[in-house]
Amino acid sequence: MTRKMKGKVEPFVSLEDVVSVRVRHEGRNCHWNSMEVLVELTGGVMDLVPKDKRDEVLSHLEERERAQSNYNRRIESVRQERFRPVRDWERRKEERERSTRKGPKEWRPNVFLKKPEPLDILDPIKDIPELPPHVKMAFDKAHAEWQELETRLPAFEEFMKEWVEDTSRELEKMGYDEIEYQESGEALEEFFDANEIEFEKDGTPVK
Numbered sequence: 239m240t241r242k243m244k245g246k247v248e249p250f251v252s253l254e255d256v257v258s259v260r261v262r263h264e265g266r267n268c269h270w271n272s273m274e275v276l277v278e279l280t281g282g283v284m285d286l287v288p289k290d291k292r293d294e295v296l297s298h299l300e301e302r303e304r305a306q307s308n309y310n311r312r313i314e315s316v317r318q319e320r321f322r323p324v325r326d327w328e329r330r331k332e333e334r335e336r337s338t339r340k341g342p343k344e345w346r347p348n349v350f351l352k353k354p355e356p357l358d359i360l361d362p363i364k365d366i367p368e369l370p371p372h373v374k375m376a377f378d379k380a381h382a383e384w385q386e387l388e389t390r391l392p393a394f395e396e397f398m399k400e401w402v403e404d405t406s407r408e409l410e411k412m413g414y415d416e417i418e419y420q421e422s423g424e425a426l427e428e429f430f431d432a433n434e435i436e437f438e439k440d441g442t443p444v445k
Contacts, residue, residue: 246397246400250390250393250394250397253387253390253391253394256280256281256285256286256387257278257279257280257387257394258277258278258279258280259275259277259398260276260277261273261274261275261276261402262274262275262276269406269410270402270403270406270407273402273406275395275398275399275402277391277394277395277398278391279384279388279391282384283377283384286379286380286383286384288376291372291376291377294370294373295369295373295376295377298367298369298370298373301367302367302369305365305367316359319359320356320358320359322357323354323357324354324355324356327354
């Protein structure tokens with residue numbers, strides 16, 4: 239990493255354990271402009287909860303989920319009971335209308351009473367347990383930290399794109415420098431010396 243980039247990485251040190259970076263290459267040529275940088279957070283809020291409170295938080299969340307499911311079923315049961323008179327009225331109305339079409343004309347839907355309102359049944363008590371204060375504090379803190387990480391992700395993605403481009407350009411320069419060197423007289427001299435190859439003044443190899 240270049241000195242320029244080293245100074246920019248410090249604000250993102252806290253992301254190193256919760257972020258995933260993937261560089262995808264497209265096209266035939268491989269250079270900075272043919273690469274796509276994909277950045278995403280890995281894990282979740284629970285990864286930021288202290289280990290000594292994690293099991294307790296998970297246990298309470300599972301308990302809350304069970305309580306919420308039970309509550310939803312009870313609410314649906316109450317709703318069905320409240321609308322039972324309405325459904326009964328609609329059923330009787332439909333039966334009378336069928337009878338009217340088949341029987342005497344005096345059978346008319348307008349002889350029925352007004353459509354009833356749903357029964358006034360109170361909703362069941364919402365008995366969903368709350369997290370203990372010390373556990374809730376740890377969970378809320380982890381949730382706030384996760385939201386903070388999410389807000390910093392776009393900036394980190396831009397940093398990674400810059401780093402990929404910077405590194406690609408640096409490697410490209412190193413490659414061209416190496417090609418230029420390998421084609422230079424200095425590289426040939428080193429090759430001949432390393433392999434103990436000598437020539438006469440007229441260019442004839444010494445046997």
